[in-house]
Each structure stands twice: as structure tokens, then as C-alpha cells.
Amino acid sequence: xxxxxxxxxxxxxxxxxxxxxxxxxxxxxxxxxxxxxxxxxxxxxxxxxxxxxxxxxxxxxxxxxxxxxxxxxxxxxxxxxxxxxxxxxxxxxxxxxxxxxxxxxxxxxxxxxxxxxxxxxxxxxxxxxxxxxxxxxxxxxxxxxxxxxxxxxxxxxxxxxxxxxxxxxxxxxxxxxxxxxxxxxxxxxxxxxxxxxxxxxxxxxxxxxxxxxxxxxxxxxxxxxxxxxxxxxxxxxxxxxxxxxxxxxxxxxxxxxxxxxxxxxxxxxxxxxxxxxxxxxxxxxxxxxxxxxxxxxxxxxxxxxxx
Numbered sequence: 001x002x003x004x005x006x007x008x009x010x011x012x013x014x015x016x017x018x019x020x021x022x023x024x025x026x027x028x029x030x031x032x033x034x035x036x037x038x039x040x041x042x043x044x045x046x047x048x049x050x051x052x053x054x055x056x057x058x059x060x061x062x063x064x065x066x067x068x069x070x071x072x073x074x075x076x077x078x079x080x081x082x083x084x085x086x087x088x089x090x091x092x093x094x095x096x097x098x099x100x101x102x103x104x105x106x107x108x109x110x111x112x113x114x115x116x117x118x119x120x121x122x123x124x125x126x127x128x129x130x131x132x133x134x135x136x137x138x139x140x141x142x143x144x145x146x147x148x149x150x151x152x153x154x155x156x157x158x159x160x161x162x163x164x165x166x167x168x169x170x171x172x173x174x175x176x177x178x179x180x181x182x183x184x185x186x187x188x189x190x191x192x193x194x195x196x197x198x199x200x201x202x203x204x205x206x207x208x209x210x211x212x213x214x215x216x217x218x219x220x221x222x223x224x225x226x227x228x229x230x231x232x233x234x235x236x237x238x239x240x241x242x243x244x245x246x247x248x249x250x251x252x253x254x255x256x257x258x259x260x261x262x263x264x265x266x267x268x269x270x271x272x273x274x275x276x277x278x279x280x281x282x283x284x285x286x287x288x289x290x291x292x293x294x295x296x297x298x299x300x301x302x303x304x305x306x307x
Contacts, residue, residue, distance in 0.1 A: 003031035003045060005054055012051035015291040016074065023072040027054060031070055034114045038097075040068060046122050050222060053077070057119065065119035066096055076224060077113040079155060083200060083225035084115070091144030092202075092220045093211075094118040117221075118213075126210040126218055131241065135258070138207050138237060139265055141218050149200040149227045158201075158228025159192050165283045172290045177282070180304050184282035187275040191229075196269065201226050201233040207240045231268045235276035238262060239303055246299050252306040259307075278307040 005027055013024060031054065035042055039061045046055040046067075053071035060066050071077040084095040096116040126134045126141070149155060166185055173181040202209070203224035213219040226232070238258055245251040259277065263270040285300030 003028040003054065003056065006045065006047045006049045008048040008051060009054060013072065015293075018074070021072070027070065030114070031056065031068070034068060034070065038068075038116065040066070053222075055122070057122065060096075067093075067117040067119050067122070069115040069117060071113045071115075073113060075113075076156075077115060079225050080223055081115055082150075082153075082155070083223050084117075086150050086200060087145060087147070089118075089215075089219075090147075091141055091216075092223065093120060093213075120211040120213045120219055120221065122211065124212040125208050126212075127207040127241075131244075134207055135237070135240075135262070136265075137218050138205075138210050138240075139234075139262060141210050141220050142202065142205055142233060142237065143266055145202050145205075145220060145223075146199040146230050146233070149198065153200075153227065155200065155225050155227045158195070158226055158232050161203075161226050162188055162192075162279065162283075165287075168290075169283055169286050173286050174289070177286055177289070177301055180282045180301060181286060184279045184304070188279050191231075191272060191275050191279075195229045196272070197229055198227055199230055199233075201228060201230070203233065204236065205233055206236050229272070230266065231263075231272040232276045232280075234262055234266060234268055234273055235280045238273065238277045239281055239300075242299055242303050246302055251303075255303070255306050274307055278304055281307070 005024060010024065017024075034040075035056075035058065040058040043057040043059065046057060049055050052075040053069050056068040056070075058066050058068045069077075071080070081095065084092055088094070094117065096118060126137050128134075129137060166188060169181050169185065202220055203226040204222065205220065209222050210218050210220055238255070239245070245255055248254060259274050260270055262268070263273045281300050281304040285297045285304060288294075288300060289297035
């Protein structure tokens, strides 16, 4: 079959593609090769899919349903592979090949940026639940992922990731966003001065990253793993359904209550959660404006102003 990437993926990768990048052009061939070498039966490409990878619903040679995921190097798929192997299905989707300690498939098999995963229910995320219940279930799933990183790990740290982001924020912030950027950068420095713990984090956790499963009601997918304090991971969840928060007259009060409840439910310091929520919202808002997503930028920066 033709592995045509969904338009959502094409647009998103187009915003971040470095000069000369041809990953999208080679994607159909890469997908065909990955399917052939694993003797998979293809059902369909998941649409609209994600913003950083092609997701294909497949079946293994024995008929077991699975997912084939293909991602470009800038999405750090090998880091995702390592995190999923470390979690080994605890709170997250299970990796079906290259478990810890086993040799990975050779590059000739299309292994680079290719992950074979257990099949969850791709169209049923925790967002399908009422808001209060969805937050509770999402937070419970996230807690299971916060484990000690493996010894000698090569995961990026929160300090490293936010350092890169801070440089980009300084370079691209306009006059309107500058006060929020200054506040976000200042709070980052304070938070990094004394991090309370070092855990393996999902890195990009939100409700849409939690799907229904068979062996567990809810499992996380699509990590961009990072090592650092738990409040950093929880911060992205605070702004989930941000468009609904902005549309509500009680949005600022609801946001403050959400910070308090999430911090208390997961034993995270409330002020540290508020600080990382501010930094991550401003970073996302400035980045959205930089790539031309003006409406998203306005929502995110207005949200950040409430913090």
C-alpha cells in the first residue's frame, strides 16, 4: 500500500525541518522496507496521527495486532526506544522488539527511527472522559512512569533541554512577549538551582498521550524522555485543553485550582509546578509564534500570564 503521510504530520515537520532534510520524501520507501523485513500485514495509516511520526496499524506474522511507528532523527526515536525498554510496559506502551540487552536490528532492516509497539486503542484517549476524571486518570498514569533512570543513561536532562529552549526564546521573543520570557527564564534559573529529584520523565505528557489498552485501562505513548524533576513532567498536563480554559470566564481560577490539585495528588511542590508550567507555556507560545501559528501563540501566552 502507499504510505502517504497525513497532512498534519507534513505541516508539523515542515515547521522544524532543517535545510536539506529529505526524511518525508524517503518515508514511503522506509515504511515499505520496515514492513517487509518484519513480514507485517498493513491495516491502515493512523489519521490524523501525530505531529512527529507516522503511525501504521499492522499485524505481526502470527496475526497479533501491533503498531509500526516511524520518526525522523530530530524526534529522538532512539531515546523513545530506550525509555520504553526501561519502563517495559509499566504505565507505557510495550516495545515489541529490541528489548533491553538484546541486539537491535541492523540499519539495513530499517531500524533507524522505526519502533514496533503493542497495539492500544488509537482512537480512544483519556480525553474522552469528563475533564475531572481525565485529569485523575492521566495523573495516575504519569506517576507510574516516574522511576529511577537506568545507570549510565544517555537521556537528555531537563537542564540541557530547557537550556536549548531558553536560547531560542531569547533569540526570537518579540517585544510583546519579552516580559513573560524574562519571567520564564528567571524561574527556570531558580528551579534548576536545587532540583528535588532525578527521575525518568515522559517529557511531553498530556491527555492525548494516554490511550486505552487491554492489559491496563490507560497507557502512555509517544514519550520524548528526559531526566529531571517530576514537576517538569506534570507542567504540560496543567495546560491541557487550554482552549477551553481561555474561553471560560473562570479560566485563571480554574488554572490555579488545577495546579493545586495536581501538585497535591502527585506529591509535587505547588510552586515548582507553577514555575515549570510558566516556563513551558511561554516556551511553547514563543515557538508557536516563531513558526507562524499565531492563534496557538496567543492562547499559550495568555495562559502563561495567569501564572
